[in-house]
Amino acid sequence: MNELAGQSLGGYKLDExxxxxxxxxxxxxxxxxxxxxxxxKVLSQALAKDASYVARFIREAQIIAGLNHPNIVQIFDAGQQNGLLYFVMEYVQGPTIASLLQLDGTIPQYLAAEYGAQIADALDSAYRERNVIHRDIKPENLMLDRWGKIKVMDFGLARAMGLQKITVARTLVGSIYYASPEQVWGYTLDNRSDIYALGVVLYEMVSGHRPFAGRSLPELTQAIVNSPVRPPGSYTPELSAELEQIILVAMARDRNERYEQAMLLSRDLRALNLKPETQLSKTVIKPPVNANGQQIARGKTTIQPPKRTGPLETLPQTNTEQQQRVQNPRKHKTANQRPLWQKIFKSPR
Incomplete structure (x- = not known):
């Protein structure tokens, strides 16, 4: 860890x-x-010897450089020095969606809908303007900046439609939990695969669970392509029915039944206009009990005045009472005070 901290690459100092x-x-x-x-971002020296990884690293830099959207991380520079390949991006100071889920379990549905809309906007821009599909949308690649704006990161698996496919070690690209059925089958992908992955991320944000699980990779992939999706509302009963339906449409196993474009998903998420949930405090009022600890039936409680054990004493006047006397003397007369007319006119003898 931190093996390059303190060194310089090009015109940049690496801090941590x-x-x-x-x-x-x-x-x-x-x-x-x-x-x-x-x-x-610095390519591992071990991988720098592999032409396929070098090509993938360079392609990521080129793809990000061609994208211009407020919800996609920006790239500033790229270079090579002392055998190290690197590229320079904007620094996003904030947590990932993955870290938020790890801390809190779920994300409030109004925030999940807003984050999902921002991610969909980024995916729509990448596909419509540059014909780029991300292929690795997952909570770890989604960051929040200090203003709460989503930044889509890590385009290492992204590919422009029509470009030659680069296979890395013949493994399934993307994180398997968020892979679409067609991605599992190895079919040609389009933007609807990213929409599916975003649907899975939304599912996890509102429910705290991934839609599919398995004890092994074959079992997990079989669940993705064959098992029915458990509605996220079964984990979160207060989930908006409309938001649940949007998630299930985005995750449709048949990609022809999903949203055709990410901007349509974004539109539906924002149309929900969800508000922060107000949770009422649950105060438990205990029933009254008598001196023996027995519960007293409501409506039958008798309050007895306290017994006086000594002479009645005059309580000292508080500062508040003194202030009230100054502000409104008519309400605070003493026995020795006389009305003003009695002070001016002497009473007849």
């Missing part, structure tokens, strides 16, 4: 490692000339 994945490390750093805080 903030992430590590299958292809390499991500460092928080600074652009020396401008003092700008950035994130620097």
């Amino acid at each position: 490692e903030i992430g590590r994945g299958s292809m390499g490390m991500v460092y928080r750093g600074r652009q020396i000339a401008l003092g700008r805080e950035v994130a620097i």
Whole structure:
């Protein structure tokens, strides 16, 4: 960890490692000339010897550079130095959706709908403008910046439609829990595969569960392609029925039954106009009991005045009472006070 911290690449100083994945490390750093805080992704030296990984790394940088959307992380620079391939991105200071789920279990449905709409906007922009599909949408690749805006990260598996497919070690690309049925079968993918993955992310955000599980990879893939989807509302009874339906449409096993475009999914999520849930405090009022600890029936409680054990004493006047006397003397007369007219006119003898 932090094996490159303190070193420089190009015009950038690497401060600390903030992430590590299958292809390499991500460092928080600074652009020396401008003092700008950035994130620097460095390809692992071991993988730099593999032409397929080098091609995938370069392709990721090129794809991100061609995208311009507020919900997609921006790239500033790329280069190679001392045998290290790297590219420089905007630094996003915030948690991932995965870390939020790990801490809280679920995400409030009004936030899940808003986050889902932002992710859908990013996917729609990537596909409509550059014909790019992400192929690895999952909570770990979705970050929140300091203003609560989603940033879609890690386009390492992204591919522009029509480009030659790059196979890495003949393994299923993408995280299997979020893989679409056609991705499991190895069919040609389109934007609806990303829509399916986003549906799974939405499912997990509102329910705290993944829709499919298995004790082995074959069992999990069989569940994805064959098992019915348990409605997320079965885990979260207060889930909006409309939001549940949107999630299930996005996750339809037949891609022809899903949303055709991500912007349609975004439109439906925002049309819900969900508000923060107000949870009433549940105060438990205990029934009254008598001196023996026995419950007293409601409506039969008799309150006895306290017995006086000594002479009645005059309580000292509080500061509040003194202040009230100054502000409204008519309400605070004493026995020695006389009305003003009695002070001016003497009473007849």
